Amino acid sequence: MAESIRVVIVDDHSIFRSGLRSDLDESVAVVGEAADVPAAIAVIAETRPDVVLLDVHLPGGSGLDATGGEEVIRASAGVATRFLALSVSDAAEDVVRVIRAGARGYITKGSSGVEVSRAVRAVAGGDAVFSPRLAGFVLDAFGAVAGETAAAGDELDRLSAREQEVMRLIARGYAYKEVAAALFISIKTVETHVSAVLRKLQLSSRHELTAWASERRLL
Numbered sequence: 001m002a003e004s005i006r007v008v009i010v011d012d013h014s015i016f017r018s019g020l021r022s023d024l025d026e027s028v029a030v031v032g033e034a035a036d037v038p039a040a041i042a043v044i045a046e047t048r049p050d051v052v053l054l055d056v057h058l059p060g061g062s063g064l065d066a067t068g069g070e071e072v073i074r075a076s077a078g079v080a081t082r083f084l085a086l087s088v089s090d091a092a093e094d095v096v097r098v099i100r101a102g103a104r105g106y107i108t109k110g111s112s113g114v115e116v117s118r119a120v121r122a123v124a125g126g127d128a129v130f131s132p133r134l135a136g137f138v139l140d141a142f143g144a145v146a147g148e149t150a151a152a153g154d155e156l157d158r159l160s161a162r163e164q165e166v167m168r169l170i171a172r173g174y175a176y177k178e179v180a181a182a183l184f185i186s187i188k189t190v191e192t193h194v195s196a197v198l199r200k201l202q203l204s205s206r207h208e209l210t211a212w213a214s215e216r217r218l219l
Contacts, residue, residue, distance in 0.1 A: 004028060005028050005029065005124045006031045006049040007050065008032040008033065008034065008043055008044055008052045009034075009052075009053045010040040010055060010069075011053075011054075011055040011086075012035045012059055017035075020053070020086075021033075022113075027120075027121060028117050028120050028121075031047045032044075032046070036059045037061045037068045037072055037075075039060070040058065041072055044081060045079060048079055049081050050081060051081065051082050051120050051124050052082070053116070054069050054072060054084065054098075054103070055068075055086060056068075056069040056085055056089055056094050056097075056098050067097065069087075069098050069103075070101040073098070073102045074101055074210075074211075077173045077206070077210045078175070079173050080172070080173050080175060080178050082104045083098075083102060083103040083104060084103065084106070084107070084119055085098045085106040085107070086107055086108075086109060086111070086116065087106070087109060088109045089108075090131070095130075095134050100215070101214065102210070102214050105119060105123050105128050105129030106129075106134050107130065108131050108134070158200045158201070159200060162183075162193060163193050163197050163200075166179055166193040167194075167213065168218060170194055170197075170206055170209060171210045171218065176194075
C-alpha cells in the first residue's frame with residue numbers, strides 16, 4: 001500500500017478544518033493544523049509535511065503588504081514542502097499573489113473532499129493545480145511577465161546545468177542534504193554550487209535566492 005501524503009491544514013475556522021480532515025480520502029494523512037500565521041509556521045517546521053493546505057487570508061500576520069498565507073509560505077522557505085491554497089476567495093489578485101509567493105496550486109473551498117484529495121496528490125507529485133476558472137488568472141499573469149521571463153533566461157545562462165538544478169531545489173526550500181540525495185552528490189558539492197549560484201546572481205542568501213526564483217516563475 002502506498003505511503004500516505006502527510007498534510008498540514010491551515011485555516012482560522014476550526015469547523016472547516018475538522019470537516020476537511022474528515023472529507024479527505026485515505027491517501028492523505030493530516031499531521032497537524034494551525035489557525036494563524038505564527039502557529040502555521042511552527043507546525044510546518046515541526047512536522048515537515050509533504051503538502052500544506054493553506055487559506056490565503058489568515059490572522060496573526062505582520063500587517064504589511066502581504067496576506068497571511070503569503071507570509072507563511074515565505075517564512076517556511078527552508079522546509080521541503082509544497083503549498084496548495086484552499087480559499088473562499090476567487091479574486092484574481094489573491095490567486096496571483098499566493099502563486100508568486102510559491103504556492104503550487106489554488107482551489108476554492110467549494111471543492112469536494114475527493115477534489116481536494118486529488119489536488120493534494122497532484123501537488124505532492126510536483127504538478128500545479130488550479131480550479132478551472134482560476135487557471136486563466138495565472139495564465140494572464142504569466143503572459144504579463146513574458147519580458148521578465150526572457151530576462152530570467154539571460155540570467156540563467158550564467159549558471160551551469162548542475163548549478164541550475166541545485167538553484168531550483170534550494171529555492172524550493174530543500175535542505176542541503178536533501179539536494180545532495182536527490183542529485184547523488186555530496187553535501188560539500190551542494191555547498192560549492194550554492195556559493196557559485198549566489199555569486200553569479202549577485203545574491204547574498206538562500207532567502208534572496210527563493211525570492212529571486214519566485215519573481216521569475218522558476219519554482
